[in-house]
Amino acid sequence: MKRRALVLVMVAVALLLIAATIKSGWLYLVASVLFSLVILSALSGRLANRRVEIGRECPGEAFEGEPFPVALKVRNRGRLTRYFLLLEDMAFERPRKVSFARSVREHRAEMRVARETGVSRAPEPRDKSPHSATAAVESVAPGTEVSVEYELSAPRRGVFTRADIRVSSGGVFGAAGSSRVLSVAAPMVVYPRVSPLVHFPFEPRSMAAPLESFEWSRKGIGQDYYGVREYVHGDSLKHIHWRSSARQRELIVKEYQQEYRPFAGLVVLLGEPGHSDGNTNSLEDGLRCAASILNYYEAMGSKPRLVVPGDGGFEVLREATLYGGLAALAAYSPYRWPSAGTGGNGLLEAMSLVRAALVPGSTVSVVTNAPVEQVASVVEAAPDVEGASLVVVLDGSYGGGWDTGDSLLEVAKLEGAASRRLNLFVMTMGQEIGECLSEPLSLTAR
16 A cells, blocks of 8 residues: 555544544545545556556667666557556566565664764665666557667676566556566576776787697688698689699699687686675676676687586586677576585686696686685696686675785785786775786775
8 A cells, every 4th residue: 555545544534533523524525535535546556457468678688787778568458548557677676575663673773873973864766776667658548559668777697587567556546556566578698797908918828838839820721821732632723823833734722821719718616705785796796807808808819718617517618709608607606615624626626627628828717706715725736827817806805894904814815826927816895897807916905
């Protein structure tokens, strides 16, 4: 029941009590009119929601935080015109059910804070949020369809299949109303936010051993001239070098240098965050770092191979495209760290797996929010970490007490690991991802 309807009912009850005391017929009449307004508004609001179908059209792909267009199709399957419909798109906003007692406690807590600090916090209206939208439809005739367009933005990455639309109506007088939530099909993949990187370590040949040289330029299909050779059955006639063929009196074909794209491996090993507000935590920021690195690799002409946790182990996405890798990050589920005493080390296993999947000399990067002690042990145990890039998202910085000495000791341990000639990056809460990944050991504490 709306607050307006509740007030009208309370006023009507008060008028009935007064009318019973002073024996006034006019007060009985006014109270009856007020009750009738509430009942009529409730019935008309409930009728307006019936036989109404909602269709939702939106892009199949989007990046978190970036606006995208949405169109709602409101169809009236009833025999009467539907009036005064209010549509609320809750695809990314879930309604929070708060009891009356809890709302009173929250209000008292806010009042206490206001008295102590002298600052009162005004609640932000929901229609100002870019992650939800409210649209009004004045009327929908029987058998017709009305389209409503607006923009939304997703606050978090993920794979979404359906969206909740709340359809409500306050009735002809707006005194009371009725609402219901419709779940409509709206398949959509929201990719993690990508930050542009000015520079990130990308030296494909830096880790190749002297005896493991790789032939970067070799003959094949391409555009750069490589040389000539004798014709072999099956060669394309368009590659025949006619001048050399006339001089040699046999068919000579031209060869071209094969276009080679260097390989790069990216290990994403992010567990459940210990501190979270839903959209800002070590898991989500780690995925944003991984998405930014993938985008940088693609811009450098690399063929990235992504390693993510899978069923019973790890999964290697071989030669994944940029959007294929971003889709895997959008559907990423937190990794479950091995329990203490089992002897398992998922980070070391994933690094060994990506090394085996790459050619010698490939660039390798790791993004993790593992505990600092585990990261340090992997750096010490891994035999070939030279030239690799390690991005550590400090989960402790997303909770309280980041400025304490214990947290600063974690940074000191990671700085010691950088002496092993690996590129170390540390991500903390409130740090801009592009700035963090453009310079090793760049720290900005909260």
